[in-house]
Amino acid sequence: MATGLNVSQETFGQLVRFALVGFFLAGVYSAIYWYLATYIMPPMVAVVIAFLVAVSIGFVLHSRWSFRGHGKREDRRMKAKFLIVQTSGFLLNEAFTWLLINHFHGPTWWPLIPAIFVTPLATYIFNRQWVFG
Helix, strand or coil, rough: HHHHHHHHHHHHHHHHHHHHHHHHHHHHHHHHHHHHHHHCCHHHHHHHHHHHHHHHHHHHHHHHHHHHCCCCCCCHHHHHHHHHHHHHHHHHHHHHHHHHHCCCCCCCCCHHHHHCCCCCHHHHHHHHHHHHH
């Protein structure tokens, strides 16, 4: 019974740390995307730049803090898995952007709603189970 409690506490701690890093990264992504998409370039291109900045910061923060002590140590295989998970997040954000701006003709901030609430949850699940597990 105590082992199950420790696992739950560890998982909860990881979720909290992931959420804190995630909120920070969502802010970074949102600020870069919104500014670029609104004033500088097409939204689909802004997603690429904002995503690259956020994911480069995210690997370091998640591997060293969010999932510290969980699973194996950092290696090439883990980095490749992380890249695959982040690419799926990128594709989700591109799909949300295309759908909400090109299909529904919404403002440039609309895709930020699923980018903040859907994509992080999906990448948390995959990162915890597959990358850092």
